[in-house]
Amino acid sequence: MKKYLLITIMLIVSLPAKAQSYIGYLTDNYSGVNGVIANPANIADSRFKTDINLIGASAFFANDYLGVGFSDLTSSNFEYDTDAKLSLSNNNNFSGTVDVLGPSFMFNVGKKSSIAIFTRARTVISGNEFNGKSIDDLDDSIDESQDFLVDEGDFYAAGNGWAEVGFTYAQELMNKEQHFLKGGLSLKYLKGFGNAYVTGRNVTINYDASGATLPDSSTIGTLESTGDLSYGRADGYDSDNYDYEVPDAKGFGVDLGFVYEWRPDYADYVVTGTDGVKTVMKDKNKYKLKLGLSLTDVGSVNYKGGLIDSYNINNTITQDDYDNIEDSDDLQNLYTFTQATEDIKAGLPTALHFNADWNIKNHFYLNLNTDLSMRSAGENVMRTANVISLTPRFESKWFSFYLPVSSYQYSGMQIGAGLRAGPLYIGSGSLISTLTRSEIKGADIYAGLKIPVYYSQPKDSDGDGIPNKEDSCPKDFGPIENNGCPWGDTDGDTVLDNEDDCVDEAGPVENGGCPWIDTDGDSLMDNEDECINEAGPVENNGCPWPDSDGDSVLDKDDECPNEMGTVANNGCPEPEMTAEVQKSLNEYARTILFTTGKSTIKDESTPVLVDIISILNEYPNANFTIEGHTDSIGSVQTNQKLSENRAQSVLKFLIDGGIAPARLKAVGYGESKPIATNMYKDGRQKNRRVEINLVK
Template structure:
């Protein structure tokens, strides 16, 4: 009886409780469709075009009571009871987890979104809150008898197996420079394959190994409450397994944030502004993931749940146990009250996952992962995971990855493992190193699988011109970046390549940058031959207008006196002036003699104005002729006085002529006093003739 009970206990323990499946492998950016079980957002912007998982299995077992040396345990003479290390407590726990991922695949719907369809078969069970002292009593080799006090053996045992078909959709939510966020959701259809549970309350047992009927009989007294649930007919001897009427739905949610400080290095842009992001590269320095998995339940419509209030009120013998039809019937026999109900729900092991991945050097990463159970241990009809925190350094490349997960696992303590991925093969264990080296291993796991990965292709540059084929207008012919990877052409066939041709669609000479010569000023002389390209001119003057150097209104081409103003009638030359004849000279002097001055002064009398105007008119008829104005006096007075008076009077006449329009450069004045008489000064008439002004032509 003792060994039977103990065996059942550890059989249940080996049927399952989940920590994290595929420990180490799911941290890999190349885990592909498998990564949806940790965080459904992972498949968006992945390193795969598509990924097909053929089959993969992960098995995890653990407890916090027995510790063993795995290498010793493999030996034939290993005694589990004697050689294993025991760690009894008031609440010991046992368990394991089996996760088989069947045919599954993922592919990209667009640059921003991806989809996955996956299948899984899972088995999970929990044995919680069992007293270590109770185990010791049952397993005591010194005596077959044992006594369990009320409440000491209160335990909860739960196990279930189910299949999943899941659909995952993930999408990029934010892609802004160095900040990148994606989210995803998985919806799962659940098919229950079987479940069973048992809970005890305030149970007491008094077992007497030789107190029954017959030489080998036993008896025991027991009190307490037992709840026992299972899918229909599971405990019948003639039961043949059938798929249960047990269905449900589950949901996984997840988000991933990536910090991409060097985001610009992964985006290439051509001269047209078209861009391409390198899909085969991991772009983050730090990645943070948060997910909530296994929200849901399975409804066992044909399940049975029985409640037993046990009170043997006397000894129950081995014969009573043997005569019972089955274990359920035995419980009914020893209970004072029992009740049953049909149908119950089993809940999935809901968990919260946090993941931080640091790319600290090229292909080397350091990952921190935590899995936290959101279901209470021992809660009725509910699976729960083992809480775990893992630190995993890894080397990661396209076809090969290697990782060394270091974990703290609830109940199991510290575990160190190793895993690798080689193309289609992945295998590893989160505990293999500690399992092989520790004398107190309380848990172990192993996983392996095969897949068909189709990775994102490396960006190609077939012609080696530095422009990726995705952005290259001529991917097979090298060309400059400025022309989108195409060689420069000469569309107008003028011998000048379009990149330096200012007029690529119109022929033109090299000296005008490939453009035809224009006629800016519209004078029919092309700019390359037009000496005045901005001013309309004459063909005969190389496109420049004819000048008029002397400003006489006669263009230089027609001006026979280019530098001397003239008249149109005289071909730009000044008209010839008439010669100042002796008669004109005589007339001037006759007028000049009549100019009257105030006595003894140089001021001209007003009655002389008419005479002076006549003189001005004559002088202007000879604009080029120059004249000398001479002043003379009689001999009355001193020579000095007469000299000064002659000079002043000559000057007064000259100034009058200048003020009335005669050019100053044509006139000079000079006084001669009494030195040049024209008549004797001895007579009054002679002196009158000597007091005169003369205007003489300067020859």
């Protein structure tokens, strides 16, 4: 059992990894599209017109179990058993990731918004709560002559690899001179290409050197184990053909961030154009203090049809059983084994980031950054190592240099260095520590190439706030109203004295420098009043509303302003019922069905009557008679009464449906007005009818 557990643990620990990306470089205001990794709000109000990342890669690993010196790693005489420095505890951990930022770009949308599209490939691993002392005991191998106890307890290890395509939108949220706020959101489509995890619960291994007595009275060691082990993975490996297929795995992720800037010298960065519009210089950092807060990697990748092997290792085996373990089939014979096929969800390494950046003076800055994992240890959980970094830097448009000093969870204090020179960025958050220390528990490195397109600085020779290209007097300080040339304005109304009709009385430019008046007293100034000498409402630009067709409905309320109508019909003429409509109305009415020999309307006739109500409502001022007719079967008196009652039933239904009673009259004609012969069944059926006719 030992060798398989040890191989699994060492394989996971040895994977290349990174937890924090591009340490030092992401504090740079010229990191461009790369900045969305730490905070999607970074690309709004950036120093770039556009920025294209060609390729970038970052790798990081930290652990609190194993430490080696750089000289040891490069020496051919390095021996793990003697030269490696172990920090053993009952809670050892490791964390790491590889992060490749592929082709990505950002550009501005208008003056306040920016978007970015980025591609990334990432591998994240993490392991938590390993008992380092137990691992060391296993690595020393079982001494058949000595008892030992391994109390591993609970432990977790997981790895996930995926690619992502992201879209970022960032925008200014507040710009009140000294106070500036921007926010950003990244939405990411995820494609998983590998996931595996190992989880142990209450695992113990107790070796008794003489635990069992053989028939020849000799003894043999026994290995008593307890607990549960689970091994889950995406099922994409064909063990027969040694072929790996990308699993059916996808998901979505979200990053959200905000950045606040305090700009005490805001006025120094304002440029006024000849149109009077004030804009803030895009090529300059304007803050004294910048604060950023972001939450990244919220989401997960769902692996369809993963495999989960579960072992209950509550058993006692002999030394011979242990020595005969060659593969997983042997383990399944010794311990209770189950295998399940189900979807596996691999959560992203969600982290909270806080960043504070202080502009000490000119090109010199000091940055404080913290990365805090929001994931707790658990089954198939990817966690980043918590980090706090203090990074002094020199920053300019084409060159920046960083010296990050960081404290990493698991690996301790690290000192690094990095630089950006035009399209190249390269560095490490642990470079100096790696080269100088005798014990290294973590390291990182990054490098990349991009195509930056920066904003340029507008030139203003006379310092009047108007760029030279828009200043008619670039060497003479002058107001924007005179295109940068000096002139006088006695009444201070921004209209030059040579153009002001009221030099000593301030007035708007539109009225030649004189104040506007209201000639007709309708509260609308003459400059906005289309009827200066005739009072009218503001809604009609100071003119009275007309009544073009003279029907007493003003044009603003008249739906037929050029055709005389009635107030009741919103200024339009009442519609007239045509012969076609009358015919259609009676065709509907004749289909009304009654219970045989009674005036009760059958339910199936309700839709017909509803349609009749709709037709009558189209002619609100028309009156109608409801006429009931019967065939000649029965007495004249009976038929007369039946026709009247049926007409009244229809009348009541129409009134209940909303038709005014005054518009309707019910009449029964009995058998007196046949429209077909009563000798035959078809004729009698036609005579049993209801008609609805217009009263002319």
